[in-house]
Amino acid sequence: MHNEPLAYRMRPRTIDEIAGQQHIIGEKTSLYRMVKNGHVPSMLLYGEPGIGKTSLAHAIAGTSQLPFMALNATVSGKKDVEDVVAEARISGKVLLFLDEIHRFNKLQQDTLLPHVENGSIVLIGATTENPFHDVNPAIRSRCGEILQLKRLDTADLEKLLNRALQDEDRGLGKMNIAIEESQVNRIAEGVNGDARKALTVLESVVSASDEEDGQLVIEDWLIDNLIGRIGLVGDKKGSHHYNLLSALQKSVRGSDVNAAVYYLAHLLETGDLVAVSRRLLVMAYEDIGLADPNVGPHVLAATEAAVRLGMPEARIPLSNAVIEMCLASKSNSAYLAIDAATKALHEGQTGDIPLHLRDAHYAGAAALGHVGYQYPHDTPIGSFGGWVDQQYLPDPLAHIEFYKPVIAGEEKKMAGIYERLKEFRKKS
Helix, strand or coil: CCCCCHHHHCCCCCHHHCCCCHHHHCCCCHHHHHHHCCCCCCEEEECCCCCCHHHHHHHHHHHHCCCEEEEECCCCCHHHHHHHHHHHHHHCCEEEEEECHHHCCHHHHHHHHHHHHCCCEEEEEEECCCHHHHCCHHHHCCCCEEEECCCCCHHHHHHHHHHHHHCCCCCCCCCCEECCHHHHHHHHHHCCCCHHHHHHHHHHHHHHCEEECCEEECCHHHHHHHHCCCCCCCCCCCHHHHHHHHHHHHHHHCCCHHHHHHHHHHHHHHCCHHHHHHHHHHHHHHHHHHHCCCHHHHHHHHHHHHHHHCCCCCHHHHHHHHHHHHHCCCCCHHHHHHHHHHHHHHCCCCCCCCHHHCCCCCCCCHHHCCCCCCCHHHCCCHHHCCCCCCCCCCHHHCCCCCCCCCCCCCHHHHHHHHHHHHHHHHHC
């Protein structure tokens, strides 16, 4: 009887047993060729939980036959790192798998990094956080490969599950299990690309099944019950959270209602209502903007209602807001205009405020030359309610245009007014 969990027992022993990740370790990749030829470079493995970072490290160790040691940066101290260094001195070379590498502290680095640099320690670091944001540059510079793993697709997971069902040594092959192909598919589809969860669900289903006529009979309701208790990937501060926010905004920008509602639902399931509301409000002004000025107030009202209601009811006004933004006309002209003005300032494109625009509400202002301002309301022209030809920008920027209207939705009218004002300036 095995004591270890099925997911642990079925961990691949060599790179040929890896399920999925063919873009990283497939037979046509450079990493596969290097490992097969006995060369293992230091690397960082980046990806969500359960998609094979630890398994890949173990498989590389098994294929390369290098002495293998594993640490977790959250609990390991200087003494643990010194033990790795000592083993490297004895063996000549050690493969170190360091989980949660983004939590690697300076003391650990100072002890370990010289040995990574001289090649006596091959470092495989794993992180769920974006290594370009969260992993120390000193570590990144010593890792020749930064590899992003993908969630496993259904076919990869089915292959993994069937291997576990057939393996008589490490898996469930010695058990007489009556399971349909459709049930294997249901497990594979229901675990959100997570290999560890797939094997855990399979093991739990088998453990909960009853024996009939010498067979363990798998029932659909058991699978559905266990699949329904699987949580979503994501946390309030991790990289995946920001990837979901990015996907939501890009789906709204691309007017894909179904994708946007999906990402909204995923974000709300992770529980960060405040971050979601804030991003939706930004999107209303960044992506819809002047093309539909009513959307901003609508989204503000929806987010305020959501915060007041709390979950689960908050999903309803937020869904309204997301769908309205998806189907609204889009304009980023205001966003680009303020960024262009800010860029001009940072590049030193500045100048003195024209004298006639300066504050004149005090005695002595005229003596300083703060005169000449013409009050537009005193010179009405056409439908504008008042316009006068006078310079507002500093002299060096007098002819610059930060605002470039988008001809969409309500902004069409604004664009027409903007162009007519430019014509007035040319004629005056």
